[in-house]
Amino acid sequence: MTNAYNIVLASQSPRRKQLMEWAEVNFDVIAPVTDEAFPETMPVEEVPVHIARNKALAVKDGYDYNRYDIQSPIVAADTIVVLNNQIIGKPESRNDAIRILSSLSGKRHQVITGVVILAGEKEVSFADITSVWFHELTEEQIIFYVDKYEPYDKAGAYAIQEWIGVTGIKSIEGDFYNVMGLPVSRVLQALQTL
Template sequence: MLEWAEVPFEIMGADTERVIPCAFTALKKLLYILPADKALAIQQKSNSNKPIIAADTIVVLQNDIIGKPKSREDAVNILTRLAGNQHRAVTGVVILNAGKETSFANVTAVQFHPFDQSAN
């Protein structure tokens, strides 16, 4: 969106570890913690007064948080779970600007079509 609006920006990676506890139930809190950690890491790294926008997306299927796959086999298992089901892609955003912090989240319902795993 920034590019579309012709706002100059720089993309910087945040060196943060994305750890989601298995039994984490406070999704709203997690959607703030993950992007806030990224924003603070960038703020410390950049030594700049420029605004910082950080985001993190979590996939939720039937109240289970689906983490990033650890292997190809794990990716296939995740896609198999998602196939034929609706899940939520929940993105948390944190904006740091002029000493102020703003945060919000957006939920998108995603419907996966069934697929034949034997075609793999």
């Protein structure tokens, strides 16, 4: 697939990079360092869009973006895991990862990815929601996964494409790739509208 302007992926995530590569899109990566804070009163569905917008703006206002055409789209995303309307972030430690996965065991949670695409003065933004159901996980399974895969950089302390996704997830409703971190087909449709 070709595009008139080079796309800039505003992400440090190797999974988002891999998904864009699978889509055979021409893109470069500029990984901004941004504050991921958000207002406490913000509805949970708006949180990842808010964070993604901050990432996109950090790239647009940054020095590295100067070498691109002003219409070159910037794609930014942020993914959160939500259980009982509470956001579950990245685990702070081994024990925290075990605690998070124990809380997800046998339950349904939502994975929400907020996407913001900036192109010149235009902006497209949306949140994509996927529901994920885990089987009841044993303590042994959880400890095995945490110790082998060290999911400390992942919201919800897991990656669906790893062992725990293959063995521990009962079902999903929505976009599988959204759970990996980017609803690629929806992103591509949004880019075409720009």
